[in-house]
Every structure is written in C-alpha cells, then in structure tokens.
Amino acid sequence: MREVEVAGRxxxxxxxxxxxxxxxxxxxxxxxxxxxxHLQLRAAQVLARHAWPSGETLDLxxxxxxxxxxxxxxxxxxxxxxxxxFCARAEEIYRTLEAPFLRGSRPTPVSLATRVGWRGLxxxxxxxxxxxxxxxxGHYFRDPRLLQLFGRYATYCGSSPYLAPAxxxxxxxxxQAGVWQVEGGMHRVATVLAGLLERAGGSLRxxxxxxxxxxxxxxxxxxxxxxxxxxxxxxxxxNGDVAALGAGLLGVAGVRCAVDAPQPKHRSLSAVxxxxxxxxxxxxxxxxxxxxxxxxxxxxxxVFSRGTLPADPTVYVCAQDRAARDxxxxxxxxxxxxxxxxxxxxxDLAPLxxxxxxxxxxxxxxxxQRAGLTISTAGPQHTLVTTPNDFAQMFxxxxxxxxxxxxxxxxxxxxxxxxxxxxxxxxxxxGTVHPGPGVPMAVLSxxxxxxxxxxxxxxxxxxxxxxxxxxxxxxxxxR
Numbered sequence: 001m002r003e004v005e006v007a008g009r010x011x012x013x014x015x016x017x018x019x020x021x022x023x024x025x026x027x028x029x030x031x032x033x034x035x036x037x038h039l040q041l042r043a044a045q046v047l048a049r050h051a052w053p054s055g056e057t058l059d060l061x062x063x064x065x066x067x068x069x070x071x072x073x074x075x076x077x078x079x080x081x082x083x084x085x086f087c088a089r090a091e092e093i094y095r096t097l098e099a100p101f102l103r104g105s106r107p108t109p110v111s112l113a114t115r116v117g118w119r120g121l122x123x124x125x126x127x128x129x130x131x132x133x134x135x136x137x138g139h140y141f142r143d144p145r146l147l148q149l150f151g152r153y154a155t156y157c158g159s160s161p162y163l164a165p166a167x168x169x170x171x172x173x174x175x176q177a178g179v180w181q182v183e184g185g186m187h188r189v190a191t192v193l194a195g196l197l198e199r200a201g202g203s204l205r206x207x208x209x210x211x212x213x214x215x216x217x218x219x220x221x222x223x224x225x226x227x228x229x230x231x232x233x234x235x236x237x238x239n240g241d242v243a244a245l246g247a248g249l250l251g252v253a254g255v256r257c258a259v260d261a262p263q264p265k266h267r268s269l270s271a272v273x274x275x276x277x278x279x280x281x282x283x284x285x286x287x288x289x290x291x292x293x294x295x296x297x298x299x300x301x302x303v304f305s306r307g308t309l310p311a312d313p314t315v316y317v318c319a320q321d322r323a324a325r326d327x328x329x330x331x332x333x334x335x336x337x338x339x340x341x342x343x344x345x346x347x348d349l350a351p352l353x354x355x356x357x358x359x360x361x362x363x364x365x366x367x368x369q370r371a372g373l374t375i376s377t378a379g380p381q382h383t384l385v386t387t388p389n390d391f392a393q394m395f396x397x398x399x400x401x402x403x404x405x406x407x408x409x410x411x412x413x414x415x416x417x418x419x420x421x422x423x424x425x426x427x428x429x430x431g432t433v434h435p436g437p438g439v440p441m442a443v444l445s446x447x448x449x450x451x452x453x454x455x456x457x458x459x460x461x462x463x464x465x466x467x468x469x470x471x472x473x474x475x476x477x478x479r
Contacts, residue, residue, distance in 0.1 A: 003187035007277040007382045011336045016318045018180040020440035027443055031196050038192045040183035047175050049286035050149055051371040053294045064176055075143040082140035090172035105448055106418030106434040129165050129410040136166035148296045157437055158268025158403030160300040165410050181323040215254035220425035237449050239430035242417055244397030258423035268403035270345040270388035272360050276337045276375060277382045283373035285319040291367050303344045309360045313341040315367045337375060339364060345401035347392035357387055404432030419452040427453050
C-alpha cells in the first residue's frame with residue numbers, strides 16, 4: 001500500500017481499491033473494533049471503464065444486470081447471455097474455494113479434495129484447474145474485446161491469461177461482491193492497523209534494514225539489523241518476498257533452505273508506473289480506466305517469453321480524485337493520476353535502460369492518445385516514474401516481480417509456501433505466500449501466520465517441521 005508525494009499531493013502508488021471486505025470486517029472484529037470506526041469506505045458503482053483502439057468503450061458495473069445490459073448494447077444479446085453464465089460459474093468457483101483454500105492453510109491437491117468433502121467434489125471438478133483462463137473464456141464469449149477484458153483478471157495476480165488456470169474466473173465474483181474506495185487512500189488502511197497494533201501494546205520501528213535472520217540450535221532466534229544491532233526473539237515472522245530467503249539475502253546457514261525460492265522464469269509481472277498531478281482531457285475517465293492494446297497475446301509474449309516491454313501495451317489509469325464520481329466528471333484543477341503498464345521482472349538479470357523506459361512512456365502516451373485521452377502536467381516535477389529496477393530495490397530478491405510467483409499452470413496454485421517455513425521459529429506472511437498477492441490475501445496470510453505461531457507455541461514447539469527436509473506447497477492469488 002505504497003503512497004508517494006508528487007507536487008505536494010499524496011497519491012496511492014500500489015493497490016487502489018479494497019476488495020473482499022469480509023476479510024477486514026473479521027480482522028477488525030478480532031481487534032475488538034470495526035472497520036466503520038476507523039475507515040470511511042465507499043462502494044464503487046462503476047468497476048472500470050474499458051477502451052479499445054477502434055474507439056469503443058464499455059463500463060462494467062457493480063450491479064451484474066447493469067453490466068449485462070451494457071454488454072448487450074456493446075456486443076449483442078448472445079454475449080450478454082454468456083456474461084451471465086460466466087458470472088454464475090465465477091461465483092460457484094469462489095464458493096467452492098473460499099473456505100478450503102482462501103481461508104485454510106496451504107493445501108495440496110489431496111488435502112483440498114479432503115477439505116471440500118465428497119459433497120463438494122463435483123463443484124471442485126467444475127472449477128477447470130487444467131484449463132487456461134483464456135481458453136475457458138471461449139465457452140462464454142466470442143467477441144475478442146470481451147475475451148481481452150475478462151482475460152485481464154489474470155494480471156491481478158501478475159500472470160498471463162494464456163497460461164493462468166481457469167480458476168481465476170473467481171475474480172469476477174470478488175469484484176461483484178464489492179469494490180471499495182478508501183477515503184484518504186489505501187495507505188490509510190495501513191496506518192490505521194499500525195495504530196491499532198500500538199494501542200494493543202506492540203511497537204513498530206521504521207527504516208531499519210534487516211541484514212540477517214539469526215539461527216541458533218537449528219531455529220530462528222531473532223534478527224540482526226544492518227546497523228549491527230541484534231534483536232533477540234522467540235519467533236520471527238518474515239513478510240518480504242520469499243525469494244530473498246532462498247537467495248541467501250537474510251543469511252545462509254539454516255535460512256536459505258527455509259523455502260524453495262521461485263526461479264526467475266517463474267516470476268510474475270512487474271510494472272512501469274507514472275504517478276502524476278496533471279490535467280486530463282478528451283476522454284471521460286472513471287476511477288478505474290483500462291486502455292487495451294491491439295494485440296493482447298503479443299503483449300504477454302513480450303513480457304514473459306522475451307523479457308521485453310510490450311510495443312502496444314495495455315494501460316491502466318486510476319483517476320484518484322474521481323472516486324466519488326461515476327459519471328466521468330473531471331475535478332476542478334489538476335488531478336491525481338496513476339498510469340501503469342505491465343513489464344518483465346528482470347531487474348537483477350538485465351535492468352531496463354533509461355532508453356527503454358523513455359520509449360515505454362511514449363508508447364503509453366500513444367495508447368492513451370489513440371483513445372482520445374491527453375494528460376498534461378506543469379513539468380517533470382509533477383510526475384514520478386517507478387520502474388522494475390525500483391521495485392527490485394524495494395523488494396529484495398524479487399527482481400521487480402510484484403506478485404511473487406506467477407500463477408501459470410494448475411500446479412502453481414500449490415507452489416507458494418505456507419505460513420510455516422522449514423526453519424523452526426520462522427513463519428511467513430505477505431503476498432508471496434499462500435493464499436497469494438493482494439491486500440485481502442496478505443491479511444489472510446498474516447492471520448494464518450499468527451494462528452500457526454500461536455498453535456505451535458501452545459504445543460511447546462516452534463514448527464511442525466524438524467529440519468530443512470521437505471517442501472511446503474502453497475496457494476493461489478488475486479488482487
């Protein structure tokens with residue numbers, strides 16, 4: 001939930017909305033309070049506005065029938081009927097997986113089947129884990145624009161729709177269940193939780209680089225800061241990119257074998273982003289607007305197969321001052337904008353050059369201008385560019401990947417580590433472990449880490465795993 005300052009104004013630079021509100025309702029209730037007591041949330045009525053090179057636009061709405069009516073006008077009654085069937089299947093997949101997968105500890109294929117029980121097996125078989133999202137969308141849609149629109153759900157967990165499993169259709173249901181805009185920006189959620197932690201007696205220290213996780217007697221026993229200070233602890237919870245552990249960035253002896261670090265070829269998407277304070281014209285932006293490129297398959301081939309920036313990228317624009325507006329009305333004066341394009345996570349192998357980033361910016365502007373949108377700023381100081389190279393520095397070991405391991409293939413759903421690492425006393429949380437990336441998923445992972453830690457402490461031991469011997473598979477992800 002990164003926040004940046006541009007031209008004296010604060011902008012969200014990471015997640016821009018909150019989904020799966022039940023996760024936060026349960027968390028705040030466990031803390032003895034409520035979401036409403038600390039945060040002002042507003043339900044979005046327009047989920048996103050979509051634009052194509054040919055000039056067509058389509059809004060998706062929080063109300064399913066409004067979206068179906070919009071699709072009927074956009075692509076015909078048959079496509080609207082397909083959309084309704086698609087939504088029904090998305091809801092079924094979500095209902096099948098919420099309790100045993102999203103709420104549960106890291107599963108295996110066998111444990112997942114056991115958790116759903118024999119009554120749930122038919123539904124589990126219908127989630128189509130061996131089919132790609134793209135191919136499964138063909139059962140519901142024929143219009144290539146709608147395939148492109150709903151295929152984009154794979155990018156919510158940093159993946160390609162041509163390689164990600166069809167189970168990611170459940171993202172459609174997650175959005176229809178509620179997309180919430182946070183007054184004051186998403187960073188407000190983090191600061192509120194930090195305040196609740198301190199009120200409960202916890203302490204937070206910022207700006208302290210950790211140089212090493214300490215190991216004694218075959219278990220984690222604290223951390224050593226880059227300053228040389230040592231902090232002893234009974235247990236350690238690590239919420240950085242798990243690739244940093246496997247790469248030995250936090251110590252070698254005992255720590256490096258705590259997880260299986262994903263190989264670079266399995267990394268998820270990175271991004272190039274532009275946080276801007278400027279004036280837009282020529283296109284009625286919604287809070288979320290998506291401008292598609294002309295060749296979707298080529299975009300993902302470029303990023304995942306060739307490791308290059310796409311020549312005709314899809315551009316996401318968040319108009320952060322239009323959160324209360326669903327009619328495209330522009331605010332008076334300059335507005336806060338976040339523009340994003342997908343990029344390869346190769347910063348530690350072949351960092352993107354300044355020339356490549358400059359060319360990417362020109363391509364981004366071309367895509368927007370093709371749809372009629374022009375953004376003007378008062379000068380360079382009104383734009384902050386963040387590249388995969390920058391993300392790699394923020395998240396050591398990631399190479400710039402923003403979602404951990406890509407969800408490519410059915411087995412990827414079981415490849416993320418769970419809350420318990422192989423090193424006793426070391427627990428894992430965050431977007432690179434089960435159940436995956438995204439704000440609500442990170443909350444779920446944190447609660448699973450806490451539950452595992454407390455359960456192990458109650459049993460008088462720090463971990464269920466006595467040594468660095470066996471792999472620990474993990475879960476699935478979405479925004």
